[in-house]
Amino acid sequence: MEQEQITKLIPKKTMKLTFRIRYRTVWGENLRIILNEEENNSIPLTTRDGVIWQNSYEYFTTDIEKVITYRYGVFRGETCVRKEFGAIPHSFYLGNAQQTHYILDDCWRELPADFHRYSSAFNLPHPLSRPNKLPDGVGSCVTFRALCPGLSHKKQALAISGSCNALGNWDWFRPIRMQEVAPNVWHLTLDASSLPPSFEYKFVAVNAETGAVEEWEGRPNRTFHIQPLMRGETYLPMETEVFFNLPPRKIAGCAIPLFSIRSEGSCGTGDFGDLKSFIDWAADTGQQAVQLLPINDTSGNGGWMDSYPYSAISIYAFHPMYIDLRQLPEPEDKEEAQLFETERRKLNAQPLLDYEAVNKLKLAYLRTAFRQEGDEVLSSEEFLSFFAHNESWLQPYAAFCYLRDLNHTPDFHQWSKYQTYDAAEIAKLCNPENEVYPKIAFHYYIQYQLHKQLLDAASHARQRGVILKGDIPIGISRCSVEAWTEPYYFNMNGQAGAPPDAFSTNGQNWGFPTYNWEVMEKDNYLWWRKRFAKMAEYFTAYRIDHILGFFRIWEIPTHSVHGLLGHFVPALPMSEEEIRSFGLNFRKDFMTRPFICDYMLNTMFGDRSDEVRQTFVRHLHHDLYAMRPEFDTQRKVEAYFAGKNDEESLKMKEGLYSLISDVLFVSDRDHPELYHPRICVQNDFIFKQLSGKEQEAFNHLYNHYYYQRHNEFWYQEAMKKLPVLTQSTPMLVCGEDLGMVPECVAWVMERLQILSLEIQRMPKAFGQEFGRLCDYPFHSVCSTGTHDMSTLRGWWEEDPAVTERFYRQELGCWGEVPRQASGWICKEIIRRHLNSPSLLCILPWQDWMAIDEKLRNLDAAAERINIPANPHHYWRWRMHLTLEELAEHKDLSSEIRTLIQEAGRE
Template sequence: MTLHFHIEYRTAFGEEISLCIVENDEVKTHRMTTVNGAEWWCDLSQRKSDHSLTYYYKVTADGAYERSEWQTVKHVLDFTCTAATEYHVYDRWNDMPDDSYLYSSAFTDCINHQQPQPLKSTSYDRTLRLIVRAPQLREGERLAVVGAQKTLGEWCPDKALPMTLHNYCEWAVDIDASQLQGESIELKFVVTNASGHVMMWECGCNRCLTLPDMKKGMTVMYSLDQAFFEIWNRKLAGTLVPVFSLRTKESAGIGDFGDLKMMIDLMAKTGQRVLQLLPINDTTITHTWTDSYPYSCISIFAIHPQYADLRALPELEDEEARREAEAERSQLNALPQIDYEKVNAFKSGYLRKVFQQEGKKIMKSAEFKAFFQETQSWLVPYAQYSWLRDEYGTADFTQWKDHNTWNEDDRAMLSDSRTKEHQEVAFYYFVQYVLSSQMKAAHEYAKQKGVILKGDIPIGVNRYSCDVWMEPKYFNLNGQAGAPPDDFSVNGQNWGFPTYNWDEMLKDGCKWWVRRFQNMSKFFDAYRIDHVLGFFRIWEIPIDCVYGLTGQFVPSQAMSREEIMQYGLNFQEERFTEPYITDWVLDRIFHERADEVRSEYLERIDGERYRMKPEVNTQRKIEERFAGVTRQEDLWLRDGLYSLVSDVLFVRDRNRADMFHPRISAQLDFIYESLYDVDKEAFNRLYNDYYYRRNNQFWYREAMKKLPKLVQATRMLVCAEDLGMVPDCVPWVMEELKIFSLELQSMPKSPTTRFGHLSQNPYRSVCTISSHDMPTLRQWWDENYERTQDYYNSMLHREGPAPHPLPGWLAEDIIARHLDSPSMLCVLSVQDWLAMDERLRLPDADAERINIPANPKHYWRYRMHLNIEDLMADDKFTDEISTLISQAGR
């Protein structure tokens, strides 16, 4: 069988088009031919036994990759014409469409429930196949074609030819070409319901096709321009809540995957279509409450055992053990907040009992064997890592004898059920099988209920994680990832994660990230990229720092001494790069304890300045010096010493000591205050150029090396957290890749406005009031009375003084305005939904806070104070939400 591919694509001089055929994740490339640089073709031979061919086109220049088609939904050629000896394929180049979100599994699988079906076989001597994309179609709607000729129904809607959804949002029909009259045909596409009744016709003029001279055995396939219908854009509402915060009457002191199903029921009952979660990855480092931080995962694949639904496991056979477990479960579930250590000790013990009772049987099942086969690339190292962590009593793998890094030679014995090593790690295999099965079941349940599960991709991993242990080449361990100062933290955020070695990751096409996203797509249909700015540049903090002020963006284009001086600033290297410590500074910071600081922590450089003594000349050394201190006045002294160390005007580049970066927020420090006014003006010009203009094109290129691969790795809907110090290039990339932005009225993207205008939200965005890192709506309302008053008058257009605390009726008004915004998704925290009802919300608004980013040791233990069953039964509350959503057209 011969295949003839044709595509029109106007190339520049030196560019070539290649046809890329995908077979079992391998790509075979075929160069195409042209005579005019616009019409390209190539011929291939194909086995008749094959069912279909998946392919895409790409452009190369001088043999190097330039660009390719959108690869999330590739071309598919079905070999269903049994009489065909040759296929002539006339394709069109597919760039990422503006409505790419409609091709996501969030829409195809959860909202529209449109699943591709194989084309039916035909035996026509000559076949005309029409292919057209129609992503707007909704659940129960189908595509058909009608035209002027008898075969096409002679424009009679009742005789329209039904088409088959053979690819995501792509419809196909095979027409007996021997029944067509003349050299051209005229047609239109129509939408029908399940019974075949035509509901609407496509917009625009009739389509006209000129047909080639078709011989016996030929199939001619045309990929046509997208069919467009007058169907309004969808808008959806949803809730943000961590799985650990869920509460039902039967859970065990923490939310689990059984509770998640019940939360999905609540979403469906209230008309909500999106349920957004925080990361569910395993974070077990110390087995203490400090592991409660869900963004510090030890594996990008493994799920945290705390989410196991014990109700879904086989019942314990020992009656006394069952009674004891039920009593402990009941006690834990009655706690107002999560007791991380007790919950995890209880769940781990219960899982071990089930494993001892059922493990051998389950691990012999076909389901477990399939799971192990699919996941063993990461599961085996993770299981050994977990066993070694517990065996040595530390996750610091540098202290594990003979196991400082993963040894691939260990895989065979860890995978053989007859070995002692397998018996040591089998429990971890079992637990991950249970967790994966339960989360997949919740995912399937959500899809059936028409609810999109939205996950979260943390930007970093713990520096003692299994991922670092297994593939250290992908990480830089001599730095710490964080964020520059923002509204969340005036000293910047230091997450402690290692930064990524992107040079190494790019060598293999970011396989580590691609595998991560593809694994996540088993459980979610949408995801939030945590701190998407990290894909442009990450804020890297020296390993000896506690706070983030002396970090630098990596990668970035540092400045030379000569460049700095061109701005009119007399560059004094020692003064500007060493901590600026003088008597007036000490008096301003430490007041009556200034002399104590001079004598204990400083040594003189000259008549004006001091330097820190060697034993306290970094923030980490100061932290160690004050370890265990609890008195507030001593903590205040420690923080003052921290500020001395970071009081510099420039930070040296981490790779080149003769290059410099202006220190973030230096204008708030004493070194800046000491400058002459003319030097302040020069530094400000330099600072603004560096942070807002100098690196824009550079960071754009950096992001485009990485993000296109990741966005197209799955069909999940892509959303991003794009808050903070956002360079101009970020919106360029997000627009190009159709990534949804995050819109908060209290944190507008424009620096010239205090509050965002909801009516200006882009459609491709997620609108919310507060995130897990922020105060809830009720907290924000009472945080700053002057700001609240301004918002009350200027945004809510109400007169008089703003009421405090926030009344329920006003919370409802604010929520209604957000639901009315143009954003496709409006996802509100469960606390903000509850703020509407003064009967249900907690009396203490501060008890609803999930995280405080300024505190790196925050205990993540917030739990809903109400059972989901009770919320489901509260018709007043559920009707209120349903009405608001319906009135907003969501």
């Protein structure tokens, strides 16, 4: 029988729903109920005073066991301008046959307090219950609803104890237990006739086995005045959050790139099998979090540049080099197996990652394994289920990899065929009957094995009580699957990057396309929500790389190499009239084109200044010059110097880059007649050409533009995106908010309870040289450094003057400053970080090792992961110890565990 016919035979239950809420609106706004997350099918409420809103609504359903969820939203016309936050909507279940009218009193709910406690990072999967349903014949009911995180789910449950017999008369052993119907959401339905008109009650935590009260709410008794109910009516009072007097749980953890982990059996790089062992080490030392760098596939050209983990060719696929080959069948050819083992040992003995050699060897092994078991694996029920769940991204990814290898480039614009993605054509290409199918299916096989291995490691982390924290890069490669299949989501005529900071005086140019947020908004950021959902399959927490990009991104023209000629997008550019209103006489020819004079050429190029005059610039008049057309962009200069890597050529190239960026204003991308003040121009020659009065006017304009003008604008931009994204999964959300941070970033992160990143040597408070650990917010991650910084020991040796001030002012020490950060210094710095108020204290593995002078790497500089100022840096660092050796050092494990316990991070 057809499903439609079956549905017609199931009787529909008709109910009346009455919603009531107090919420103050302004003229032009109206309140609606968004039922079951269907924003396009909302229920309007009515009001007489703009404060008390209510309405009754007929609801029909054939599924009487279905949970009904809803949110309140504020609408202007048909547009929802704001709605209740949180991954947890209001909810209720249908009662017995007599219950036909549900009266719901509510209050507007923002994020629950301590929202992190509702995340999967703090909640292991556990059995849930159906709500209790009273027997038929009960005429009217009262349903209590509560949110309560923090209970020990294996040992405790939530209950109600009160001043009436139905609630146990305050007896320790007679509270009425509630049912956990969703994670941390508790319901209880009582017969209204068993309750007196007025009574007092409290929520209590009870022993799951005995039912005895173990914790009482630390607040005055709650009072309840029941309203007269007609037969068939169920009254649901306001939901409430329940807290007990429990100390805040704080956690310590470790950050390490997966490729850096080393074990006796790994193949020159860390893998998902090694991750399980690393999780064990972390748990054995009292750490409850392991943070990784991105693990997505970055295999573009197959060379060293692919080692950069933030330039993914797929936002879903994992890098094949993270496969644990030990979990695959050995080569049946014994000679081949022996050759592999010899090469594996050779690669694994190397101090640094040999990216090209490791990937070559692993792919060869994978091809052998695929030949041996590929048909069997790809016909298994487990794989078919995986494929059905992931086909939307897996098929285009596999086709992309095949076409990349066929055409010897990931740049799909250069492919002989399939330059423009066509889903129907790609489906034909991936048809099992196609002769190239085995080459495409090879990538299915790899991703399936990676999925199984990471899922296993993630499950192991949950069993050991360890938060597995991933990393979501802000950008994607412009030669990626998503750029090929969904180009409408991106602006390909720009490059994402970052403005200048302490790590890069010329800014950073990541080369990624920027996002077309206007298009993404139309489908409620589906691209991002799918990306986050995939990550939630494995991780319980994640770091949003460069969260500032959700407020605004630093966009650099494609003709630029450095980041100085970029501007924020979106932003509010200035007209000529507005610039003049600051007291600065705007002169387009002078202020928007490179200023070049003899003094500059002589100062910057010295003996080679005449060469620059003859080759790269042309004379205008007096002592002024302009770049020749064939060298008027940094990309043209870059092309001229391609392959010239001697010191003189590199110096000349950088000098020419500086000439080109010597402008006071840059034109807006979409409106060339509007302008942005060039970032950090105060140090350049063109700024020095201004009079003192003009410099003062420009600085006033500059400070207004960069620190005041956009706060509310960028706040609204972020609030369009981040609530939708951060609440689309139960993962704990952390944001990397370092750099040039506008004031509005803190507003948004605090409102959405996104954990900030706090680094003592990168303080956020104006005028501070070092951050004050005691002032860190609770909703934060504190650390001694990131992968973009030197290690704690490396930083200590960088600038003796800074080190001395830190030694005396922060550590309070006297006498001669040690040239190297000794074990006791590193231990003291770590101890202070562990004792900070931050919810998470996640330290680089190298800094944990620094407390043991016998065990740590002798060469502090060798432990650096990345140098942001070097766009050609290779990501190669590996642990100098194996996990097996690390596990043997019980003294270090005990020392770390003691530090964590003394700080109360257990």
